[in-house]
Amino acid sequence: MQRRHLLAGAAGVASSLALPAWSQSGYPNKPIKLIVPYAPGISPDVVSRVIGDKLSQALGQPVVVDNRAGAGGMIGAEAAAAMPADGYNLFYTVKGVMAIAPHLYPQAKYNPLKDFKAVTEVLIVPHIITATPSAPYNTMAELVSYAKANPGKINYASAGVGSQPHVALEAWARRLGIKLTHIPYKTNPSPDVMSGVVSLYLEASTTAIPSIQGKRIKALVVSGAERIPALPDVPTMTEFNPELDPNGVIGNSWHTFFAPAGTPDDIVARLNTEIVKIVKTPEIQARLRSLGLTPTGTPAATVNVGMAQDHAYWGRLIKELDIKVE
Incomplete structure (x- = not known):
């Protein structure tokens, strides 16, 4: 009997040693902070709050969004x-912050490949070139024609120098042989596009679709090769010119959860499991697709590989186009 108790006790100790760290520590036992590198109301903020609310329910602890906007997302990063x-x-962020900005700002105080560990990709997001309602063009062809006749007179907004909307529009403008004037914003530029303060904005489908449907802005083209079901009459960039955005490599973005690089693997695995379950629920699938988004929910290792590929691609593209910031 005594031997059986000793063996049972030893087995219990071995079992407890095999438990992941979050099980031993009761993770999570306090609120989780989620930094979003953009202002409230912009696409990543909107989606981060949707997923964050569900994650809070799953973990039994608040997930508190901390908006750190500015410098094309680099302040938050x-x-x-x-x-x-x-x-x-x-950290809930997008392709522009992790794959683009570091090539434009070598002095950035973060290294996407060394300072972060992916948790999971949540979705792929197409972007829409939107225009103020009074703009004298309604299609990409008309925009290009007008821009060539009025070089530099068309201005466009972005979420900051080095953000994906900035670099993407510069890349397309150079390849189309037109000149656009960039106006970076630290806050959401959509109201100024609606009012005509700025003419264009490459806006995520998340926030663009309601404004387009409400006729507060107009849509010229969708990035990538697939039309958005919510905007079936808006053509894709591939339809306009298949060489400008193959498979959405320039215009599409992704939303991904990251953790600081030293975060324990078992905690990352737990978070991946919970977030992927949330993304796969019919409710979230329907909600994201209604905003023109493609839900994913991927293994962390897959995201790390994809991010490294995007980082290398945009480094080559920025060098090729000689895009620099002053």
Whole structure:
């Protein structure tokens, strides 16, 4: 009997040692901070709150969004890179911040490939070139024709120098032989597009679709090769010119959860499991697709490989186009 108790006790100790760290520590036992490198109301903020609310329910702890806007998302990325790697700090960001901005700002105080560990990709997001309602063009062909006749007179907004809307429109403008004037914003530029303060904006489908349907802005073209079901009459960039955005490599973005690089793998695995379950629910699938988004929910290792590929691609593209910031 005594031997059986000793063996049972030893087995219990071995079993507890095999438990992941989050099980031993009761993870999570306090609120989780989620840094979003954009202002409230912009696409990543909107989606982060939808997923964050569900994650809070799944984990039994608040997920608190902390908006750190500015510098094309780099302010938020630098803050996120410096966070403790304890599982209570996450970063919800997009392709522009991780694959584009570091090539334009070598002095950036974060390294996407070294300072972060992917948790999961949530979705792929197409972008729409939107125009103020009074703009004298309604299609990409008309925009190009007008821009060539009025070089530099068309201005466009972005979420900051080095953001994906900035670099994408510069890349397309150069390849089309037109000149556009860039106006970077630290806040959501959509109201100024509606009112005509700026003419164009490459806006994520998340926030663009309601404004387009409400006729507060007009849509010229959707990035990539697939039309958005909510906007069936808006053509794709591939329809306009198949060489400008093959498979959405320039115009499409992704939304991904990251953690600081030192975050324990078992905590990352737990977060991946919970977030992927959320993304796969019919409710979230329907909600994301209604906004023109493609839900994904991928293994962390897959995201790390994809991010490295995007980082290399945009480095080559920026060098090829000689895009620089002053």
